[in-house]
Amino acid sequence: MKIVTYNVNGIKARLPRLLEYLEEAQPDVVCLQELKSSDETFPEAEVRGAGYGAVWHGQKGFNGVAVLARGADPVERQRGLEGEPEDEHSRYLECDVAGLTVASIYLPNGNPQPGPKFDYKLRWIERLRARAAQLLASEVPAVLAGDYNVIPNDDDVFSVRAMASDALMQPESRQGYRALVAQGWTDALRARHPRGGVWTFWDYQAGAWQRDAGFRIDHLLLSPAVADRLVEAGVDKEYRGREKASDHAPTWVRLR
Numbered sequence: 001m002k003i004v005t006y007n008v009n010g011i012k013a014r015l016p017r018l019l020e021y022l023e024e025a026q027p028d029v030v031c032l033q034e035l036k037s038s039d040e041t042f043p044e045a046e047v048r049g050a051g052y053g054a055v056w057h058g059q060k061g062f063n064g065v066a067v068l069a070r071g072a073d074p075v076e077r078q079r080g081l082e083g084e085p086e087d088e089h090s091r092y093l094e095c096d097v098a099g100l101t102v103a104s105i106y107l108p109n110g111n112p113q114p115g116p117k118f119d120y121k122l123r124w125i126e127r128l129r130a131r132a133a134q135l136l137a138s139e140v141p142a143v144l145a146g147d148y149n150v151i152p153n154d155d156d157v158f159s160v161r162a163m164a165s166d167a168l169m170q171p172e173s174r175q176g177y178r179a180l181v182a183q184g185w186t187d188a189l190r191a192r193h194p195r196g197g198v199w200t201f202w203d204y205q206a207g208a209w210q211r212d213a214g215f216r217i218d219h220l221l222l223s224p225a226v227a228d229r230l231v232e233a234g235v236d237k238e239y240r241g242r243e244k245a246s247d248h249a250p251t252w253v254r255l256r
Contacts, residue, residue, distance in 0.1 A: 001098065001255045002026075004236075005145035005218050007033040007106070007201075007248035011064075014246050017045055021239055021250060022050045028070050030250075031104035031145040033057075035064025035090075038046055042066070051139055059090035063102040065146070067095040077101060081127040091124070092131075100226065101135060105146030110167030118167050121149070127178035129183070134224060142222040144185065146249065150177040152187070155196025157215040168217060186227035188253045190218045195231070198252045201233050209240060218251040229255040 004027040008014045011032065030052070035042065039058040047054050053073035056066035057080075065153045074095035081092050092105040105128065110121030126244070128144075135142045151157045151169045163169045181187055189198060199214025208214065222230060231254045240249040 001028045002042045002248045003029045003031075003100075003102065003143055003145065003220065003255065005033070005104070005220055005254040006250040007147040007218060007246060009034050009081055009246040009248065010036040011043060011066075012037060012041070014244070015046060017239065017242060017245055018044060018119075019050050020242075021236070022052060022068075025236060025250070026070065027180070027250075027252065029074075029100075029102055029192060030068040031102060032066040033064070033104060033106040033147045034062070034066065035059075035066060036062055037064055055093065055095050057090045059092040063090045063106060064196065065090060065106050066091055067102055069096065069097045072097060073138060074102070078131075079089070079173045081124070081131055083127040083130060086224050089199055092128070099141065101142040103137045103142070103146070104145045105144060107146065107150065107178070108169075109149045110173065112148065113165075113167040113170060118170070121167060122176060122243075125173075125180065129176070129180050132180055132184055132185065132221075139225070141225040142210045142223040143226055146219070147217060148219050149217055150174060150213050150219075151217055152177050152190070152219075153196060156198075156236055158179065158199070158213040162213075163215065168215070179222065183220035186220050186224075186230070188227075188230055188233040189216065189235075189251065191227075192228065198235060199237075199249075201248050202240055218248055220253050222252065222253065226255065231256055
């Protein structure tokens with residue numbers, strides 16, 4: 001079973017690339033982020049035409065998450081996180097699919113920092129940790145997949161100095177992520193590539209793709225029962241180099 005997290009950076013703008021990926025890679029489950037689409041304008045017909053059922057949590061113009069399943073309809077469990085009722089951002093969607101509970105996560109960027117956007121990011125991480133603890137306590141096999149907007153380690157970025165003041169690399173961001181993992185989750189990509197140097201994102205600016213000046217912010221966290229089934233984890237990097245591609249590459253795990 002191949003489970004993918006993919007920040008598409010606008011599903012309508014990237015729809016040809018997404019459909020191309022679904023046809024060529026044939027993933028079993030795909031968690032999408034940054035749809036930038038309202039619920040009403042999500043391209044359900046095209047996704048179904050590619051052989052995938054879908055549940056989505058849209059928001060016009062920005063944010064938005066979805067879970068796709070090949071040949072099946074995911075069953076929604078929860079949308080949004082508890083703890084901040086006034087938060088209307090579409091950033092969390094949890095579904096049951098293929099015997100797993102899978103969450104698609106689009107964690108706040110947090111820039112500029114310091115400031116209210118960074119404070120919101122840190123509160124959101126705490127709310128995610130609370131939900132993740134509930135999932136672990138229930139002992140359901142679970143995967144938390146998404147764009148976490150956190151660079152966990154210095155060897156997860158092309159240049160520590162270039163990103164030193166960014167919200168993605170602040171000690172508080174990293175501590176929040178590490179505390180989440182320390183609950184008992186396995187960072188799949190890290191487990192399979194412990195020496196780092198694996199990127200999932202390359203900015204559109206300053207020739208980042210051409211220079212391979214990327215970093216790792218797309219993560220798949222596996223509960224213990226799922227981690228026992230982990231075969232491999234990687235990045236389908238070539239899709240970042242295609243015409244009008246997202247600035248993220250599909251990042252995946254393969255499970256027994």
